[in-house]
Amino acid sequence: MDHVFADCTLDDSRLTLTRGGAPFAVEPKVFDLIHLLVRHAGDLVTRERMIEEVWGGRIVSDSAISACIASARKAVGDDGKTQKVIRTIARRGLMLVAPVRGAGFTDTAPRLQGDIQETQRIRFAATSDGHRIAYSMTGSGPAVVRFTPNMTNDLEAEWHIPTKRRMIDAISRQNLLIRSDTLGSGQSDRRVAALDFDSQADHICRVLDAAGIDRTAVLSESGGVLAAIHLAARHPDRVTKLAIIGGYADGPNRRAASRLVDPIRTSIDAGWDQSHGGFLMGWVSSYCPEGPFDDLRAITEMARQATSKETILAIRDRLNAASVVPLLPGVQCPTLLLHARHDAVHPLEEAQKLAAGIPNAELVVFETANHLPLAGHPLWNAYVAALTTFLAE
Structure with missing residues (x-):
């Protein structure tokens, strides 16, 4: 299935990423992290969930996680300053904020996670x-x-x-x-x-x-x-x-x-x-x-x-x-x-x-x-x- 966002296309059946129409080589864990964020576009992906799905729940250092995130941002044409595609939610995790097109995606705008305040005072x-x-x-x-x-x-x-x-x-x-x-x-x-x-x-x-x-x-x-x-x-x-x-x-x-x-x-x-x-x-x-x-x-x-x-x-x-x-x-x-x-x-x-x-x-x-x-x-x-x-x- 193709997931199209920014100027990228991620194909999770062929395990490929293209950017600007050209193939972009990424390491397996970097691909897995991008895939995780794309599948949950607009939602908060916690650090714990990243460790569970990308590293299989194993103990992993903060530096290894940071390096993987930096590589993912580079792969999709983003960086830690602009954060136009992958945004850091302070002390919580990451969110893919670029609109995503593909089967099963109808609304990728960020949504409030956890306790949504249904009434106001x-x-x-x-x-x-x-x-x-x-x-x-x-x-x-x-x-x-x-x-x-x-x-x-x-x-x-x-x-x-x-x-x-x-x-x-x-x-x-x-x-x-x-x-x-x-x-x-x-x-x-x-x-x-x-x-x-x-x-x-x-x-x-x-x-x-x-x-x-x-x-x-x-x-x-x-x-x-x-x-x-x-x-x-x-x-x-x-x-x-x-x-x-x-x-x-x-x-x-x-x-x-x-x-x-x-x-x-x-x-x-x-x-x-x-x-x-x-x-x-x-x-x-x-x-x-x-x-x-x-x-x-x-x-x-x-x-x-x-x-x-x-x-x-x-x-x-x-x-x-x-x-x-x-x-x-x-x-x-x-x-x-x-x-x-x-x-x-x-x-x-x-x-x-x-x-x-x-x-x-x-x-x-x-x-x-x-x-x-x-x-x-x-x-x-x-x-x-x-x-x-x-x-x-």
């Missing part, structure tokens, strides 16, 4: 002016706090959307993930006292205090990058690293001062009060034109119910006019940016501005037009692997 932190910020914690390990696009999230709703849940599970597999709803949306207090990004950063500090967390990594998506950079620049003692997906340095109005119409704002204004309306589907689809579209309607409806039209339009105006360029030199933590090459909402140039302005930041570009990753897209596993590898380092 939503808690509340108080702001200095008496508002309630909703937050939830899942998983265990080094802390990660997430900034979502402003005003479009709801902790309870996203728990039941497959794309959202699979990203939550992927991070919670190795980290303590703290998610919160921005003040004015979701499960947080809908009364909005301020819409500025410094206040949002302070609210996250309140959440961290309530959760008993001093220092954390920060994950930000799209418009959430603005508050995340305010947090990293103004509270460097609390931020260990920063991951940015689909971020930008200057809002659309600053990129094009002559812009008279914001088509996304127009769609929001026309469709916010229409349940399952086409205007809002057009808005969300413009962010992810390549689909898959299974979850987009649920994401659209979550956003519509997360806040009022007045609030979403007010934050949209603030996002359009914002700039974090002056703050970028103050971000001193390790920073990783993931961005789509053909993003029509926030072009690649914006991610390049962030990467150039933040000291020692790294940019990874994906060949897609989707602003944010969606489960089922061919690049989903690559997005998840790049993100979780950075957060686990």
